[in-house]
Amino acid sequence: MPTAFFKTLLHSPPLLTPNSTHRMKISTPITALAMLATMTIASPTSVDLAARACTTISPSIIDVLDSANPDSPSPGQHFSLARFATEHTKISALTFTGIPNDATGCMLAIDIPVLTHPIAQGANQADIWSTDPWDSTSLPTWNNQPKRREMVETYQFPNTQTSSPTHTILASNTFSSTLSWVALLSTWQTTLGTVDFLNSISGGNPIGFSLVYNC
Numbered sequence: 001m002p003t004a005f006f007k008t009l010l011h012s013p014p015l016l017t018p019n020s021t022h023r024m025k026i027s028t029p030i031t032a033l034a035m036l037a038t039m040t041i042a043s044p045t046s047v048d049l050a051a052r053a054c055t056t057i058s059p060s061i062i063d064v065l066d067s068a069n070p071d072s073p074s075p076g077q078h079f080s081l082a083r084f085a086t087e088h089t090k091i092s093a094l095t096f097t098g099i100p101n102d103a104t105g106c107m108l109a110i111d112i113p114v115l116t117h118p119i120a121q122g123a124n125q126a127d128i129w130s131t132d133p134w135d136s137t138s139l140p141t142w143n144n145q146p147k148r149r150e151m152v153e154t155y156q157f158p159n160t161q162t163s164s165p166t167h168t169i170l171a172s173n174t175f176s177s178t179l180s181w182v183a184l185l186s187t188w189q190t191t192l193g194t195v196d197f198l199n200s201i202s203g204g205n206p207i208g209f210s211l212v213y214n215c
Contacts, residue, residue, distance in 0.1 A: 054215040055103075058201050059094040060135070062209075065142045066090050073139035079208060081126060081157075081195040083185045091184040093140045095133065096211045099177050103213040108171040108181060112158060113205040120157035123193025125186045128153045128170050133178035146180060154186060157195045165205070169212075179211065 064074040067089045082090040099106065108128070112119075131146035140146050152171035173179055185193050199208030 054212050056109075056201065056210050056212050057096060057099075059199060059209055059211075060097040061095050061139070062199055063093045063095075063140050064090055065093060065140060065145060067142050070142035071144075073141050075136070075139055077199045077208075079183075079195070079197055079199050081183060081185050081193070083123065083189070083193050085190050085192060088184055091145075091182060093131065093134070093146055093180065093182045094209055095135060095178060095180040097135050097178045099175070099179065099211070099213070101175075101177070103175050105215055106173045106175060106179060106211060106213045107169050107215075108152075108173070108179075109167060109169050109210050109212050110155065110208065111165065111167050111201060111206040111210065112162060113165045113207050115158060115162040118159045118161060119197040119207075120159040120195045121193065122159070123185055123189035123191050124157045124159045124195065125189060126155050126157065126183045126195065127151050127186050128155060129182050129184075130171065130173065131180045131182050133176065133180045135178060146182060148182065152181070155183075 059077070061075045062077055062079050064076075064078060064080045066072075066074060079092050079094075080090050081092060082088070129148040129151050131148050134140060134146050155168065155170060171181070185195070197207055200206065201208060201210045
């Protein structure tokens, strides 16, 4: 067979049948739709990018339990701890009530601003315990303390001046309409110790405990 025939055969374009032409026509829009769907799924929406604002609330009540007044509650926003070398004389219970049903990521926090005067003297490390919930209808006393559940953290209250503010997350908890904790100076300390301040998280220099959620 002549050599020219083979050259013509090798360089000829492929034959298109009616079926192959039909497949080419329908594959192009299907491929485009698939690519469009992939791009739509991968693209973030404005809802995905919107940041959630945290909600911060003060304790509903801080109740100072005083061994000198064992059957009398002392509710308010004053926080106080005290112990001798071998025993406690004051501990503080705090509770947060009316937490919304849709609250998530509940965290107990403490803020300490710049201090020109220390808020603690002597032994200054405290144990933070979660407790059974309580409210204004069931105020704890020294002789009727809330049942402790677990120790969630220790915290050292500053017993010197401070030069910068701090914000510390002490514990996280699952949702409940009421969340309660108690603080007391750690028992391993064998010296006198006191902590004393007015809890206030409003304004530019918050001091004390708060509950943070919906972050």
